[in-house]
Amino acid sequence: xxxxxxxxxxxxxxxxxxxxxxxxxxxxxxxxxxxxxxxxxxxxxxxxxxxxxxxxxxxxxxxxxxxxxxxxxxxxxxxxxxxxxxxxxxxxxxxxxxxxxxxxxxxxxxxxxxxxxxxxxxxxxxxxxxxxxxxxxxxxxxxx
Numbered sequence: 196x197x198x199x200x201x202x203x204x205x206x207x208x209x210x211x212x213x214x215x216x217x218x219x220x221x222x223x224x225x226x227x228x229x230x231x232x233x234x235x236x237x238x239x240x241x242x243x244x245x246x247x248x249x250x251x252x253x254x255x256x257x258x259x260x261x262x263x264x265x266x267x268x269x270x271x272x273x274x275x276x277x278x279x280x281x282x283x284x285x286x287x288x289x290x291x292x293x294x295x296x297x298x299x300x301x302x303x304x305x306x307x308x309x310x311x312x313x314x315x316x317x318x319x320x321x322x323x324x325x326x327x328x329x330x331x332x333x334x335x336x337x338x339x
Contacts, residue, residue, distance in 0.1 A: 199323035225333035
């Protein structure tokens with residue numbers, strides 16, 4: 196199972212980071228290629244992502260675990276979507292570790308590949324790591 200993990204210490208309190216990172220509607224401000232979030236209700240949300248060619252793609256997610264202020268885990272709902280051809284599962288985890296006025300943010304993405312795609316683990320891990328690095332940079336920028 197390809198797993199990508201990146202961390203970065205941000206110059207903000209964990210409460211400030213959590214307010215931004217745990218709000219699905221704010222993901223358009225920091226998550227790569229996310230144009231907006233729709234249908235956010237309770238523990239579910241839909242990201243509208245823009246591909247490099249300008250096409251918009253919808254991706255549905257469900258929050259599967261949450262430790263208020265410290266950890267949030269969301270899983271992509273793949274059944275019936277174009278992503279289903281490539282992934283058996285895709286889970287993203289956000290963890291916060293407070294350090295005074297700074298916070299170490301760790302993003303981890305675990306994906307199980309489907310079919311012939313399962314041989315592309317290295318490429319999937321590399322692409323996920325790049326996305327997570329961009330997400331951390333976007334989070335830092337959005338925090339100001």
